Amino acid sequence: MSTDLTSKIEIIAELAQGFEGRPDQARLLIKAAAAAGADAAKFQLVYADEVATTDYKYYELFRSLEMSDAVWKSLATYAAELEIKLYMDVFGKKSLHLAEKIEVAAVKIHGTDITNIGLLNEVAGSSIQKVLLGAGGAYLSEIEQAMEVLSNKTVVVLLGFQGYPTPDEDNQIDRVRLLAQRLGRYPNVIVGFADHVLPGSPLRYVLAAVAMGAGARVLEKHLTLGQIMKLEDHEAALNPDEFLAFSQTIRGCMQALGNAEEIDDFGMSEAEQAYRKMIRRHVVSNRALKNGTKISPEDVGLKRTPAEFVITDLSSVYQRILKRDIQQNSPILLADIN
Structure with a gap:
């Protein structure tokens, strides 16, 4: 059709x-x-x-x-x-x-x-x-x-x-x-x-x-x-x-x-994209982590924080190397990982 x-x-x-x-x-x-x-x-x-x-x-x-x-x-x-x-x-x-x-x-x-x-x-x-x-x-x-x-x-x-x-x-x-x-x-x-x-x-x-x-x-x-x-x-x-x-x-x-598109975000509206950004929690450390640590799933979780330039996708930090020490319950930022 x-x-x-x-x-x-x-x-x-x-x-x-x-x-x-x-x-x-x-x-x-x-x-x-x-x-x-x-x-x-x-x-x-x-x-x-x-x-x-x-x-x-x-x-x-x-x-x-x-x-x-x-x-x-x-x-x-x-x-x-x-x-x-x-x-x-x-x-x-x-x-x-x-x-x-x-x-x-x-x-x-x-x-x-x-x-x-x-x-x-x-x-x-x-x-x-x-x-x-x-x-x-x-x-x-x-x-x-x-x-x-x-x-x-x-x-x-x-x-x-x-x-x-x-x-x-x-x-x-x-x-x-x-x-x-x-x-x-x-x-x-x-x-x-x-x-x-x-x-x-x-x-x-x-x-x-x-x-x-x-x-x-x-x-x-x-x-x-x-x-x-x-x-x-x-x-x-x-x-x-x-x-x-x-x-x-x-x-x-x-x-x-509306008109959904066969792409990853379905062609969702700007309002829904803003909602998505608002509700996504940030990657934080479950425990204190040392500089040079290779991040595992057990090391991190998701919580709301006041930080900027945050990471919201847990899988994107797995197996990445920390560039500095991170205290427990602190956000991991893009600048913190290799």
Whole structure:
């Protein structure tokens, strides 16, 4: 897995169908996402005939979500003005082509389409370079098959599912770690997590941080204008002020997670280096030692002293020769040994 792809965290405000087919409501959601600290705002770009038959019970709901190309273009322009990326769920050729036309930063293939080879091929052949692959409920073989089709794209494999509600214990966040290892052979893959914690849960700010610790570098979280409004897809959504707290919590956790290096000191911070220096005790004599003594492990121990230019590593003085007499319980300094 490429280091430059995983060096930071990305937070997506999942707006889904919360715009309810209303352009002004969609603008408010984009504004809320930008103000609440999200890196990207994502809508579902729904055309009823792409997702359902006319006799399906929610067909008219899907129809009510349809907006004109001009409206979507104006929303893309508005998102750019607010310096927030715009992502879209696409469900067929029509929605994909519009997403290309308005130059969204990424499209998402919903988990319902992870085995839709026709749509996967359409996305693979599109001009859009970043693809979120919804993998909630997907098997490993299905994810790997989709990855082969999308091998020319930067792909975020997005785990997590909406269970209305999703019980905390059913998230199986350890799958993030497993997939991060398993998909490591793909240089174009990032693993992410779509968080569906209920807004009243004590885990509403931290479950995503657990996923981040397991290796997720993209986090998706539902945002609504207000829980009391009960807009579409509000069930697992945070209000804007809560989403801001979520964003701040996640970014703080990411900073705390850091980036350990495979070197002797792990690339530890200056503060930790100062702590290390402070806590290290000094090499002192266990007994009086004569000039010319070859120091053995029995001759020395570790204690705190007020001395400067001290030695803190016991092994570094073993078999060294003293250049002067040392009294019992006295520090041995660098200048005292050959």
